[in-house]
Amino acid sequence: xxxxxxxxxxxxxRGAGGSxxxxxxxxRTRDARAAAGFVLPFLALFCLCFLAPLGYALHQxxxxxxxxxxxxxxxxxxxxxxxxxxAHALADDRFLAGFGRVLLxxxxxxxxxxxxxxxxxxxxxxxxxxxVAFFRTAFFLPYGVPGVIASILWGFLYVPGISPLVKIADxxxxxxxxxxxxxxxWSLANIVTWQFTGYNMLVLIAQLKSVPGELxxxxxxxxxxxxxxxxxIKIPLIRPALQLTGVFSIIGTLQLFAEPMVLRPLASxxxxxxxxxxxAYSEAFVGNNPQVAAAEAVLLALVACALSFGFLRLxxxxxxxxx
Amino acid sequence: MxxxxxxxxxxxxxxxxxxxxxxxxxxxxxxxxxxxNSADLFGTFGFWFADPxxxxxxxxxxxxxxxxxxxxxxxxLLYAGTGAVCATLLSAAAGYALAKFPFPGRDAVFTVVxxxxxxxxxxxxxxxYFLFSAMGLADTYGAVxxxxxxxxxxxxxxxxxxxxxVPDSLxxxxxxxxxxxxxxxGGLALRLMTPALVTVFLFQFVHIWxxxxxxxxxxxxxxxxxxxxxxxxxxxxxxxxPVLYQYTVGGAFLSVVPLMVxxxxxxxxxxxxxxxxxxxx
Numbered sequence: 147x148x149x150x151x152x153x154x155x156x157x158x159x160r161g162a163g164g165s166x167x168x169x170x171x172x173x174r175t176r177d178a179r180a181a182a183g184f185v186l187p188f189l190a191l192f193c194l195c196f197l198a199p200l201g202y203a204l205h206q207x208x209x210x211x212x213x214x215x216x217x218x219x220x221x222x223x224x225x226x227x228x229x230x231x232x233a234h235a236l237a238d239d240r241f242l243a244g245f246g247r248v249l250l251x252x253x254x255x256x257x258x259x260x261x262x263x264x265x266x267x268x269x270x271x272x273x274x275x276x277x278v279a280f281f282r283t284a285f286f287l288p289y290g291v292p293g294v295i296a297s298i299l300w301g302f303l304y305v306p307g308i309s310p311l312v313k314i315a316d317x318x319x320x321x322x323x324x325x326x327x328x329x330x331x332w333s334l335a336n337i338v339t340w341q342f343t344g345y346n347m348l349v350l351i352a353q354l355k356s357v358p359g360e361l362x363x364x365x366x367x368x369x370x371x372x373x374x375x376x377x378x379i380k381i382p383l384i385r386p387a388l389q390l391t392g393v394f395s396i397i398g399t400l401q402l403f404a405e406p407m408v409l410r411p412l413a414s415x416x417x418x419x420x421x422x423x424x425x426a427y428s429e430a431f432v433g434n435n436p437q438v439a440a441a442e443a444v445l446l447a448l449v450a451c452a453l454s455f456g457f458l459r460l461x462x463x464x465x466x467x468x469x
Numbered sequence: 470m471x472x473x474x475x476x477x478x479x480x481x482x483x484x485x486x487x488x489x490x491x492x493x494x495x496x497x498x499x500x501x502x503x504x505x506n507s508a509d510l511f512g513t514f515g516f517w518f519a520d521p522x523x524x525x526x527x528x529x530x531x532x533x534x535x536x537x538x539x540x541x542x543x544x545x546l547l548y549a550g551t552g553a554v555c556a557t558l559l560s561a562a563a564g565y566a567l568a569k570f571p572f573p574g575r576d577a578v579f580t581v582v583x584x585x586x587x588x589x590x591x592x593x594x595x596x597x598y599f600l601f602s603a604m605g606l607a608d609t610y611g612a613v614x615x616x617x618x619x620x621x622x623x624x625x626x627x628x629x630x631x632x633x634x635v636p637d638s639l640x641x642x643x644x645x646x647x648x649x650x651x652x653x654x655g656g657l658a659l660r661l662m663t664p665a666l667v668t669v670f671l672f673q674f675v676h677i678w679x680x681x682x683x684x685x686x687x688x689x690x691x692x693x694x695x696x697x698x699x700x701x702x703x704x705x706x707x708x709x710x711p712v713l714y715q716y717t718v719g720g721a722f723l724s725v726v727p728l729m730v731x732x733x734x735x736x737x738x739x740x741x742x743x744x745x746x747x748x749x750x
Contacts, residue, residue, distance in 0.1 A: 403681070450587065
């Protein structure tokens with residue numbers, strides 16, 4: 147993704163070393179000192195909040211607590227456990243089922259949401275759309291609703307007895323059950339879609355706006371229909387934005403937590419291992435098993451990195467070649 | 470350009486209207502429900518008013534439990550406001566240096582930052598809790614504030630923006646005029662980077678405001694809770710004290726409205742900021 151400025155920077159760096167080496171060297175030390183002053187505050191906190199916890203989790207995940215003395219009530223001490231915690235996590239059917247559930251969720255929800263966001267962006271940017279400002283704001287509004295609140299809100303719209311949606315459906319003779327074992331995953335998907343479609347749409351519109359208008363004009367004059375313009379000009383041109391939204395959606399999906407956590411009291415099929423994150427959380431705070439929780443957090447981070455890198459590779463290959 | 474045929478316009482308008490209904494109906498439900506008392510919340514049709522007394526209902530929310538709700542709201546503002554300001558300044562400085570100074574290890578730093586963007590925040594929250602509680606930092610304001618000040622995505626965006634918006638020639642000119650690096654950054658670069666900074670600030674503000682997992686893991690003292698955490702603690706007790714359902718709805722309404730107004734107002738600015746980021750990505 148960042149190849150453009152990266153290369154420009156390198157070229158400049160080489161250029162600066164050019165004709166007068168002594169001056170260049172002085173410039174370089176001055177540069178390095180100034181750069182350090184600017185980068186270090188961020189780097190220090192980054193180490194504290196990203197690298198250190200990952201390192202600590204890695205360390206913890208490789209150890210186990212043992213108690214000595216009668217009935218295991220004596221002193222606690224840590225011993226090296228190898229990959230035992232990982233084996234424990236990977237042998238836990240509920241943890242694996244949670245992973246499978248989240249992957250299924252993402253495989254359905256992410257494409258749906260991105261198609262919806264693209265369709266809305268194209269419709270809003272089409273010449274025949276009226277009231278663009280109103281619709282854009284309306285679609286974007288749910289992004290301002292935190293996941294927890296969105297889930298509380300939709301929870302009320304799902305629960306039979308309170309939900310006006312269920313009431314309306316009942317009076318029409320449909321029996322809706324948003325919280326049954328089979329439907330609750332898709333009820334969660336609906337909450338996430340509701341929240342983030344408008345945000346993704348805005349990212350896509352931003353990229354659409356950067357496409358010069360003459361391009362559409364030319365295509366129109368050549369006799370292309372609105373659909374052809376969208377299919378052959380707009381969609382290929384917003385590809386970078388589609389990649390960006392895709393990666394952020396993948397990362398977001400793997401972290402799914404607040405939504406199932408809030409719906410748990412309402413839906414009996416949402417258990418404490420419903421998503422990997424929920425499982426790690428309950429392993430740490432309910433099961434009192436921080437080492438296994440650490441192993442699960444490490445696994446989650448690894449899978450998230452692998453999937454998003456894989457996605458960028460897959461989706462970014464052609465764009466990179468073109469450049 | 471010839472106007473598109475009427476049929477097209479009708480189809481477009483109806484599709485957009487259906488979508489608008491989907492996005493607005495839950496918000497509408499929230500507005501209606503925030504005006505109801507506990508009995509009406511459960512006993513009347515959700516999409517219509519019943520004896521609305523919005524001011525009374527919301528005063529009850531604010532007064533409950535010695536005004537704990539106000540405290541939660543203030544905490545949320547503190548976490549999101551302070552965290553976002555710090556994150557923006559740190560990102561601006563780091564992104565500017567990564568874009569404008571060819572220093573050894575620059576590519577390595579940037580790669581690490583990019584990896585940071587791809588590590589999911591909640592996968593980090595648990596390890597961060599273990600680390601912070603080993604350091605005695607858990608269950609303090611700092612436990613939420615410190616991680617909130619770090620935004621790898623902000624650094625990424627600032628670097629891309631600074632590379633394009635801050636001309637080298639201007640920096641050289643300022644250096645020849647004898648300005649120090651800190652002054653050049655504060656007086657020139659920050660000003661040129663303003664659109665990116667607004668975007669980073671807004672992103673981070675919303676991100677911290679919406680973050681649930683980190684405070685949930687870090688905090689046990691309910692006096693330190695941000696508003697989301699407070700509201701879910703109410704729903705947790707609502708089985709025994711059903712009036713809390715009503716307060717949760719009212720509290721959700723109160724916390725959501727200011728952010729929605731803010732987003733509506735800032736949307737235009739936000740969009741231009743996004744263009745700069747994705748255009749050059």
